[in-house]
Each structure stands twice: as structure tokens, then as C-alpha cells.
Amino acid sequence: MPGLLRGIARTAVVAGTATAVSNRVSRRQAGRWAQQTEAQDPAQAPPAQQQPPPPAPAAVGMDDKIGQLKELAELKDQGILSEEEFAAQKARILSS
Numbered sequence: 088m089p090g091l092l093r094g095i096a097r098t099a100v101v102a103g104t105a106t107a108v109s110n111r112v113s114r115r116q117a118g119r120w121a122q123q124t125e126a127q128d129p130a131q132a133p134p135a136q137q138q139p140p141p142p143a144p145a146a147v148g149m150d151d152k153i154g155q156l157k158e159l160a161e162l163k164d165q166g167i168l169s170e171e172e173f174a175a176q177k178a179r180i181l182s183s
Contacts, residue, residue, distance in 0.1 A: 100167050101176070104158050112151055155180050 156177060163173040 097167050097172070100162060104162070108151070108155055108158070152180055152183075 159168065159173055159176050159180070162168045163170070168176070
């Protein structure tokens with residue numbers, strides 16, 4: 088039973104981390120798009136209430152990858168992720 092709870096907790100932490108990172112990337116990209124639009128032609132800038140589409144997952148920048156890797160390292164250091172899980176997640180982040 089403790090193994091099952093640990094697995095559930097690990098999954099929840101990884102899913103929460105992924106959600107937080109995804110939301111942060113979306114907000115950052117939306118800000119960049121707004122700045123680019125205003126810089127090109129302020130008269131044609133969309134109203135503030137409209138949101139640009141979320142970025143594609145493949146468009147993750149190097150800074151975002153480094154942040155994700157740091158968060159994974161913290162989870163591994165805390166004992167939440169095993170070495171194998173860390174290696175698998177690291178490979179997934181680096182290949183995206």
C-alpha cells in the first residue's frame with residue numbers, strides 16, 4: 088500500500104509541475120505576442136481581452152527546458168522521482 092501511495096503522490100507532483108510550467112510558458116508567450124503586435128502597428132493591436140492561441144508544445148525555448156530540468160532535479164533530490172524516472176523525463180524534455 089505505501090508503494091501505491093508513493094506512486095500516486097509522484098504522479099500528482101509530476102502532473103502539477105507540468106501544468107505549472109505549461110501555464111507559465113503560455114503566459115510568457117502571450118506577453119511576447121502582445122509586445123510584437125504593438126511594436127508592429129499599435130493601431131491594429133487586438134483588444135486586451137482577446138488571447139492569442141496557446142503555443143505549440145514543440146515551441147519550448149531553451150530557458151524553459153532549463154527550468155523544467157531544474158524542477159526535475161529538485162524532485163529527484165527530494166526522493167519523489169527515482170533515477171530511472173528522472174532520466175526518462177529528462178530525455179523527454181531534451182527531445183522536445
